[in-house]
Amino acid sequence: MPENVARKVISAHLLDGRMEPGEEISIRIDQTLTQDATGTLVMQELEALHLDRIETELSVQYVDHNLLQADEKNAEDHEFLRSAALRYGLWFSKPGNGVSHPTHMQRFGVPGKTLAGSDSHTPAAGSLGMLAIGVGGLEVAMAIAGHPLYLRMPQIWGVELTGRLPEWCSAKDVILEMLRRHGVKGGLGRIIEYHGSGLATLTAMDRHVIANMGAELGATTSIFPADIAVRDFLQCEGREEDFVELLADDGADYDLHEHIDLSTIEPLIAKPSSPGNVVPVREVVGEDVSQVVIGSSANPGLRDFAIVAAMVSGRQTVPSVSFDVNPSSREILSDLTGMGATLELVMAGARIHQSGCMGCIGMGQAPATDKNSLRTMPRNFPGRSGTREDSVWLCSPETAAASALTGVITDPRNWAREVGMPYPKIEFPARAAINTAMLVAPLPEEEARGVELVKGPNISSLPELPRLPDRLEAPVLLVVGDDISTDEISPAGARALPFRSNIPKLAEFTFTQIDETYPARAEEVAKSTGHFIVGGDNYGQGSSREHAAITPRHLGLHAVIAKSFARIHWQNLANFGVLALEFENPDDYDTIRQGDVLILDGVREAIRSGARLTVFDVTRELEIPVHHRLSRRQVNDVLAGGLIPNLARQG
CATH class of the missing domain: 3.20.19.10 (Aconitase, domain 4)
Structure with missing residues (x-):
């Protein structure tokens, strides 16, 4: 029977259960991903489980959320995580190396593998043809210790993409279109599998944007085939040997069907305060803007920053707008700098921040109360920005840049016509600026056993959990x-x-x-x-x-x-x-x-x-x-x- 990509990966990792929607199944996990905001508990849970050494093929601990060191607390967490990674055999990505999702994609992602991550945007790795699922930290700890991951078998929702995106639209507008159609509950109990001729027009990093924000639909995960676009990405990252072609069989069917003609997409924006509150940008033009933030795991690719740099080149953002740029990884920052794009951003008024999540998780860049903040981020839940009465909008890099230059929400198509700017044609490096200096490899097993966990005063033990009473x-x-x-x-x-x-x-x-x-x-x-x-x-x-x-x-x-x-x-x-x-x-x-x-x-x-x-x-x-x-x-x-x-x- 012809199979789709999702079912192929699940069946190759199935340990127990039937692949019938709603049935509980267990699958083998090849890789895990943890970050510092959730990883501290995972490492405490590994200690409680008396783990000696990871049982996965590869596990990585990233530090990308709690980067600001206003006092000793975050620094103590970083030391604890580093010591735990050394003790248990995980890779350790140092503070400032990059956001976990694009960094994992660049350095460790492999088509056809399973990935469990203690971060809900872990499905971003579905852009490489991985079955990548965001789960709670304890489930990641269990996977690290060699236990299966349990889940209810989802329906496979096939979304056929045809056509080509118009100029001044990008992948963010595609996932915002899905959210416009279906809201934040539309993907519950489903894996979204993208297929169709339109895939040929989307790079692996474009697909990352779409897979990342599938989490906002409530989907279990999103997955793309591992095709030429994935091969090209891995080749650029110097990892050609990790490419494995993974395609849906001819005639493969899906439990549910959807079609998006990419040529009909227009610039979209999610109004405060839900990713599902999506409208065309043209309906809200003219709203005042006080902050624009570029970056995050939802728009982490080199093109997402380079398109903004091209738009602001030789121009100044308006004085009333705080223009913030968070490079998603050291690699991206290096490539931007090599292209001259970093200077263009700085000259236009951008503040360049650390390679990390930053404002996406409310770690700095909190906007003024009731002032509109446009962000290329995945979420705008109330108060998530760090400001209780916030007003956060989610949009593409193109819409964000045009708005930073005008001081009001602006349709990038209108801006381009007014300034006479053609859509930028950007030359990207054939080889990424690969730098693994901030990745710490696991210690040999015997040496790792001698590592003591470093616990500062702010690191507690897991609380006692009494049994459920009968009444x-x-x-x-x-x-x-x-x-x-x-x-x-x-x-x-x-x-x-x-x-x-x-x-x-x-x-x-x-x-x-x-x-x-x-x-x-x-x-x-x-x-x-x-x-x-x-x-x-x-x-x-x-x-x-x-x-x-x-x-x-x-x-x-x-x-x-x-x-x-x-x-x-x-x-x-x-x-x-x-x-x-x-x-x-x-x-x-x-x-x-x-x-x-x-x-x-x-x-x-x-x-x-x-x-x-x-x-x-x-x-x-x-x-x-x-x-x-x-x-x-x-x-x-x-x-x-x-x-x-x-x-x-x-x-």
Whole structure:
């Protein structure tokens, strides 16, 4: 039977289960990726698992998020991560070497391999024909230790691309078109596989942009074939020997079908404060702009910076705009400099920042309150920028550059006509400026065993996770709406991020973007009754950060009752012993109020047997039927208080 690319890679790595949509399967993981904002917990989890040496083909620890060293905390995390990488046999990418996703693509990505990453944008590696999945840190730790990755078999969503992008449009507009059509929940339970004649017009780095932001659709991952474009990319990176052709068979079918004629794409933009809030740029032209930020894993390619440099060459950005450029890797910065593009950016008023995530995760570059910030980044959730009342828009490099030059949101096609500028034809180097000096290779196994983990005062141990009680009687401390993101549960930004390795301290920031009183109220009832949270649709969308599960758990959260859950956060809750329940009747969401006391009795036997679950709202004297979607494996983890306590009890 003819197979598509996604099914080929899954079947080659399948360890257990049937490849039927919705069935739980387990797959072998070849590579892992961790970054510093999530990796500190992963390394603590490896310590808790008593790991001696990685069991994957290759694992890499990047430092790309918490780069600002305003005090000792981030530096201590970096030292801890470096020592852990040396101890356990991981590669270590030093601070400032680059954002994990493009750097991994440049140095380590291999077609047909599987990659599990503790970052939700890990699917960017699907641009090379990898099955790359963002998961919680504990699942990455398990993969590093040689365990399978478990997931529900997704539907394969075939998106046929035909035609060629018009001038002044680029790959960012393609993924924004997908978000315009389907919103932030359109990819739930699906792998997006791109195919069709239009692929011939997209480079590997163009595909990276599209695969990266498939995460914003809620997709399990996105994947492209490994074809001539991938071969050319690896050749440019000096890794021709890693190329493996991987194409869909003739006649391969998909569970779902979509078509995009690239020639019909126009400049698009995501309005505040959701990646799914997409409109044509022409509908919002003239809005004042105070900041433009170029960079991030969503637009990390050399062309994404070079096109901006060409547009601003010989011109000045307007005085009212802060023009910020974050090179995505040292390699990209070296190539930009060799082309003369760095000087063009600087002369136009750009501030050149470190090679890292920076403003994307709110680590610097926080915009002024209520002032429009245009960014070539993947997310614009409320407050993610580091400013509580922010106004962040997501767009292509072309739209961002045109707006920086005018001071208002500008359609780059109109700007080009007004200044008489043809679409730039840029000469790119045939060979990338490869520099591996900031990549630290794993130590030999015997030498690695002698390495001591370096733990500064800000690095805590994992908290104790008690087993799930048989009777839950506790108040609802929060009722939240649809599409609550992990940024709103466990905030990003320069205030909170330095405590990512200190769970008790990080817990003080939990849900504070929604309700500043939550941590204190949760702590008050944590040792007596604990508490519930009630949510709407797509609860926990966005980042893979497991902190959004573990800090509420530390504050006594027993269960979340929601209309539906985002994939990664749902799994993270199970990993840390929090019961994820869904309303049988979504309208029952409207009957519960903050402060209501809920009772869930006989819960252990009920979730073990699959019996009907009923929540009793004592305050309103209502019975509310709920259900869970946990597999037997996940049920055992939740009952034990989490995956690590369950493993400890088994051992």
